Amino acid sequence: MISGIAMIILCALGVGLGALAILMWAISSGQYDDPEGDAMRILIDDPADTPPGPHR
Amino acid sequence: MGAIGAASPRDARTLSDLTRFVQPGADGSSRFEVLVKGAKCAGCISKIESGVKAVPGVTGARLNLSTGKLQVVWQGAPVAPLAILERVRDLGYEAQPFDAGETLNEGEREGRFLLRCLAVAGFGTVFVMGLTDGIWYGGVDLSPQLRQIFFWLAAAVAIPVTLYAGQPFFRSAARALARRTTNMDVTIGAALILALALSLYETIAGAEQTYFDAAAMLAFLLLIGRYLDYRLRDKAQGAARHLLAMQSQLARRIRTDGVVETVAARDIAPGDRLLLASGDRVPVTARLEEGATEADVSLVTGESLPVDVKAGAKLEAGTVIVGHGVTLLALARADQSLVADLARLLEAGRQRRSVYVRLADRAARLYVPAISILSIAVFAGWIAAGADFAHAMTYAIAVLIITCPCALGLAVPAVQIVATGRLFAEGMLVKSGDALERLADIDTAVFDKTGTLTRGSLVLQNRDAIDAGVLERAARLARASSHPLARALAGAAGLGPVAPGVREVPGSGLEYDDGGTLVRLGSAAWCGAQDAETGEGSALWFREGDGTPVHFELRDALRPDAAAMIAALRARGLRIEMLTGDREATAAAIAAEAGVDVWHARVGPAEKVARLETLRAQGRKVLMVGDGLNDAAAMALAHVSIAPGSAAEVSQLASDMVLRSDRLMAVAGAYDVARKARRLVMENFALATIYNVVAIPMAAIGLILPIIAAATMASSSLLVSLNSLRLNMGGGRS
Structure with missing residues (x-):
């Protein structure tokens, strides 16, 4: 019983911290710097277009 | 758009001196930033980016639509920055080189930091709630030992999370205290730290209630308001930044060896000779060296009609040349010119403008002392009623937490x-x-x-009085000229043919020989008419051979x-x-x-x-x-x-x-x-106050359980946000 709860809590902590780490990476790589542009970019249908990435 | 439109890269004698806008990168690459005006859609992004990438040598181009900044990167082979500017202009957008100062990324950094705080607070809120809210509901029948383990776990997450995510409030509170004033953030900072301290104390004492979830949630909800406020400010500053960059005008300077080079307006020195084409804006106070032209001074003085400028005349910065292209002698530097004078006047005006206190700050001025007094009163009340120090302190802190201006922090920015x-x-x-x-x-x-x-701009006023045939014949002459009066007349007549062999006499008008008949368009004297002083507007006359002169009245229209x-x-x-x-x-x-x-x-x-x-x-x-x-x-x-x-x-x-x-x-x-926005802000303040009026007595008499604190905090914030959205619903849309 106790060990089950401990496991669940540790899993929750791990998943939460993992998601937080991914979000932190996304923020520092500039993916939240241009919300308006990103909303528009999905409409550009150029297959040769390079995917957005770190540009700084 | 100033003198910039005149610079042509196709002119082999034009040298560009924009290299100071280019920033060298670490790996031998070069970066050049351009502010682009007019880009709005996905089509603009791909058009500009692919267009600029097609400039030989350019390895990368990316347009940020939120800030309007186009970042161009190239490696190895040098690329002329002017070629990039010209390419963007050829695509139909206004472009200015962007002088990247150190203030450039400040807003961006602040935004990223607030987002990080928001993310951390969100994570902490959900995780701590998951741990402790089960206990509040009593759904899990926990032994006191296990409950205490849960509290310690919550403490281990909530304390670092709240201290990290609370930084924007702590910093602002520290700044306010250093100035010996208080603001909303002082109460917020105190509530966050006291909530953590109280909860830690309760955990050590083995009590049944802690406020770890309330602390994390408080930070999370307030950060939403803070982030919204940042987005608003950033957009505003972006607009201002854009305008500042637009002032970094370019001009064409004639070097002593006769070569024409493009320079930034601020690099112009007195004594420089400047080349201006029709449509260019004078970048610095300057004197017309030779010849004559017409200038539009409406931006400088408000005069709506173009004025004649003769050799030796002084032209203020901001004047637009509308006649022939001319050579000017610079008399002052850009920062000594009229525009700079006005910028200083403007700064002085800002300082004289009565200090405006924002609504949120006005609310805080009432709120902060009220809450402090209330908390102290609750503490004193419990001591007087015979409670021990620890209990009295607990209730006082509960009041502080429950009244923390969560909804108030959202009321204005939302x-x-x-x-x-x-x-x-x-x-x-x-x-x-x-x-x-x-x-x-x-x-x-x-x-x-x-x-x-x-x-x-000028519009033909007496159109009804003029025969359509006459108007068309006059427009054939007018279409040959770039003079504002002629252009206004041509505009009134619409598209059509141009008369052959039109001769333009500056200061007088236009003429051409129509099979032996001399046809003239211009001033009253030019057409041999009595200048009837019309009082308003500007007159243009038209005469065919010895016929009666026809009067066109042109005026700036409402x-x-x-x-x-x-x-x-x-x-x-x-x-x-x-x-x-x-x-x-x-x-x-x-x-x-x-x-x-x-x-x-x-x-x-x-x-x-x-x-x-x-x-x-x-x-x-x-x-x-x-x-x-x-x-x-x-x-x-x-x-x-x-x-x-x-x-x-x-x-x-x-x-x-x-x-x-x-x-x-x-x-x-x-x-x-x-x-309407002000009414909604006031409603939001009222909603937050009603919530406090109900919650404070409960907290003061020790009835507020952590679960109630969390629920009221979240629901009042939600209510305020929803109320703000009412601004978008019909009613009053003009």
């Missing part, structure tokens, strides 16, 4: 972000959040004439919705005035047409400022709408100001809001939205 978003869609760019609050206060509206109430906008503002109880640098006759005609009864003509920049000072001394809160350089100082002094999008850069910079379309009606629309 409304303002919705309001500015709506105004943006309606064609008004709001440069700061408090501009909206100030717009809601006004009782007087002062308008400039030229370029604000009027279009700022914008189509100007009268309706004035009427709408008057219906809302505002006093309307018009100030113009133009002549009495013109001013009177426009004022009558627009329905303005109070007006002053021949008013210079200093007199406009004086008039606004007078109005302010009478206790009036003035909205100033203007577009010229001559309005900028007055606009900086006004309670709130609006500039049309066609205005001079300095005026756009001085204004609190910029009209993005030709629709003046948006001014009345903005006033309505501002009033």
Whole structure:
């Protein structure tokens, strides 16, 4: 019983911290710097277009 | 757009000196930033990026639509920055090199930091709630030992999370305390730290209640408000930054060896010879060396008709050459020129403008002392009632946590972000959040004439009196010239053929030989007519051979919705005035047409400022709408100001809001939205207060359980946010 709860809590902590780490990476790589542009970019249908990435 | 349009890369003798805008990268690459104006959609992004990437040597180009910045990167082979600017312009967008200062990324860094805090607080809130809320519900029958383990786990997550995510509040509170003042953040910071401290104390003591989840959630909800506020400010600063960059005009300088080079206006030294083409803006105060031309001084003085300029005349910065291209001798540096003078006047005006205290800060001034006194009173009350120190402290802290201005922190930014978003869609760019609050206060509206109430361009007035055939024959001559009067006439006649062999005599007019008949278009003297002083507007005459001269009356026309906008503002109880640098006759005609009864003509920049000072001394809160350089100082002094999008850069910079379309009606629309926004902010304050009135007595008598604190905090914030969204619902949409 106790060990089950401990496991669940540790899993929750791990998943939460993992998601937080991914979000932190996304923020520092500039993916939240241009919300308006990103909303528009999905409409550009150029297959040769390079995917957005770190540009700084 | 200034002298920039004239620089042509195809001119082999043109050298570019834009290298100082290029920043070297670490890996041998070079970076060049361009501010692009006019890009709005996905098509623009791909057009600009692929267009610039096609410039030989460029390895990367990326346009940030939120800031309007295009970042161009190249490696190895040098690329001429001018070629990139020209490419963007060829694609149909305005482009300016961007001088990347150190302030450039400050906003971006702050945004990223707030987002990080928000993410951390969100994670902490959910995780701690998961741990402790089960206990509040009592669904899990936990032994005291296990409960204490849960509390310790919650402490291990909530304490670092809250301390990290609370940084924006702690810093702001520390700044306020260092200045020996208080603000909302002082209460917020105290509540966050005390909630953690109290919970830690309770955990150690083995108590049944902690506030770890409340602390994390408090930080999370308040950070949402803070982030919204940042987004608003960033957008406003972006607009200002854009305007500043637009001032980094370019000019063409003739070197002593005869080579023409492109330089930034600020690099011009007195004594430099500058080449200006028709349509260019004079970058610094300068003298016309030789020849003659016509200049549009409407941005400088408000005069709506072009003036003749002869050799030796002094031209102020901001004057636009509309006649022949000329060579000018620079008399001053850019920072000593009129534009710079106005920028200084503007700064002075800002300082003289009465200090405006934002609504949120006014609320905080009442709120902070009230909460502090209340908490102390609760503590004293419990001590007096015989409770021990620890219990009295607990209840006092509970009051502080429950009253922490969660909903108050959201009340203003939530409304303002919705309001500015709506105004943006309606064609008004709001440069700061408090501009909206100030717009809601006004009782007087002062308008400039030229370029604000009027279009700022000439329109044929007596069209009905002129035979269509005559108009067409005159337009054949007019189409051959770039003179503003001729262009206005050509515009009135529409597209058509141009007469062959038209000769232009500067200062007089146009002529051509139509099979033996001399056909002339120009001044009264040129066409041998008696100059009937029409009083207003400008006259153009047309004569075929020995026929009777025909009179064309051209005048700056009122914008189509100007009268309706004035009427709408008057219906809302505002006093309307018009100030113009133009002549009495013109001013009177426009004022009558627009329905303005109070007006002053021949008013210079200093007199406009004086008039606004007078109005302010009478206790009036003035909205100033203007577009010229001559309005900028007055606009900086006004309670709130609006500039049309066609205005001079300095005026756009001085204004609190910029009209993005030709629709003046948006001014009345903005006033309505501002009033409605203020009403909603007040409603939000009321909602937050009602919630406190109910919650505080419960907290004070020790009835507030952590679960109730969490629920009320979340629900009041949600209520305030939803109430703010009502601004977007029908009703009052103009």
